[in-house]
Amino acid sequence: MTVENVDIPSHWELFSIEDFAEVKGGKRLPAGEDFASEVTPFPYLRVTDMVNGSIDDSNLAYVKPEIQKLISKYTISCKDIYVTIAGTLGMFGRIPFKLDGAQLTENSAKITCVDNSIIDLDYLFYALNSDLIRSQVNVEMGVGAGVPKLAIYRIEGFNVLAPKVKSEQRKIAKILSTVDNLIEKTQALPFTLFIILKI
Numbered sequence: 220m221t222v223e224n225v226d227i228p229s230h231w232e233l234f235s236i237e238d239f240a241e242v243k244g245g246k247r248l249p250a251g252e253d254f255a256s257e258v259t260p261f262p263y264l265r266v267t268d269m270v271n272g273s274i275d276d277s278n279l280a281y282v283k284p285e286i287q288k289l290i291s292k293y294t295i296s297c298k299d300i301y302v303t304i305a306g307t308l309g310m311f312g313r314i315p316f317k318l319d320g321a322q323l324t325e326n327s328a329k330i331t332c333v334d335n336s337i338i339d340l341d342y343l344f345y346a347l348n349s350d351l352i353r354s355q356v357n358v359e360m361g362v363g364a365g366v367p368k369l370a371i372y373r374i375e376g377f378n379v380l381a382p383k384v385k386s387e388q389r390k391i392a393k394i395l396s397t398v399d400n401l402i403e404k405t406q407a408l409p410f411t412l413f414i415i416l417k418i
Contacts, residue, residue: 232383237375239337240330244304244371245323246293254280261287263322264295264314266303272312272348282322294320299329300344304369309356311347328371338381341392346379 227233236242245264248254254263261282268274282290295301297319303310305326314321323329330347333340346352355377360367382388 227380230383230387231380234338234379234381235375236330236377236379239334241332242302242328242330242371242374244293244328245295245325246290247325248282248286249289252283252286255283255286257281259284259287261322262318263324264301264318264327265324266305266307266310266326269301269303269310269312269327272310272344274312274314274318276315276318287322290322293323295323295329296320296331298333298340299331300333300340300347301327301329302347302369302374303327304371304374306367308360308367308369309353311344311352313344328369328374330374336385338379339385339388339392341396342381342388343379345392345395346381349380351380352377 248263255261259281261284262276263280263282264274265280268276268279295314295318297314297316299313301310301312301314301323303326311330330343333343338346356369359369359373382391
């Protein structure tokens, strides 16, 4: 699927991400610095933590307080959507509330300051994980040489398809969320049955 061959319904609209949001990068640790050897109040989210549209917090890295002061502007909010921009390109997701304000790796960017009068954040999450966006990411993977990298200005130009009416956006997001929850419960079922049988 490409933007050119998308048949847009009359009550839908094709936006660029820059029409309703900003895209900002993360930050690497200062040269010569390493992660903290123990848990601190400052988690640092890496691409390896970004799994299935969320965060796997089983092996988080943390930043020393004195280092966090140097990179404190490069955080991510639970109202933002992350996108991986180096190595593994174009994975989009959200962070849980407990990680609100975590430091964000330089190998990822955030879609932030989303204008809620134009697009619903929950709908945007699903739209960014659509085939339409994946096709645009795939085009960018073929641009340039060396290690794959997704430029912020290219992300800003990605096209997102959405109903013009916000209530319809919310309805779609709610249906997709319900389906996701059902899939998650179904995938956990074999393990649950195993526990019951063991008892």
